[in-house]
Amino acid sequence: MATRENPRRHLILLIALLTLIVFGPLLSVTRHGTLLLNVVGAAVLLTGLFAVSECKSVFITGIILSILSIIATFLLIGYPVHAMVIIAHATMILVLGFFAVAILDYVVRSGRLHRTRSSPPFARIC
Secondary structure (H helix, E strand, O other): OHHHOOOOHHHHHHHHHHHHHHHHHHHHOOOOHHHHHHHHHHHHHHHHHHHHOOOHHHHHHHHHHHHHHHHHHHHHHHOOOHHHHHHHHHHHHHHHHHHHHHHHHHHHHHOOEOOOOOOOHHHOEO
8 A cells, every 4th residue: 555655644634634624714715715725625635645646647647637727717717707617617527536536446446345245235335
């Protein structure tokens, strides 16, 4: 697993999550709150990917997608037209989907999923 190389990866993720929880409400009321929350959210997602990723190319892809999402949000603030709204939301959905697949890939590869006969189909993740 990736945690053997650097045991502080999960600590970095915890600090990033606490930062988002504490400063999120404060950032959302500022003029560029959406952009700041996007930057902090991308940092949290990247630290989560850093904590579970064993492949460098997956992490680099996450960085590139996060940068595209931040740029789209910046352009949305500068040019609030309907097309920019769609582009900004599409990039955010793409980033969140990528991170969900990457983290689910980690869970499946680590063997944390198992099937028992007594558990219902929706309760098989341990």
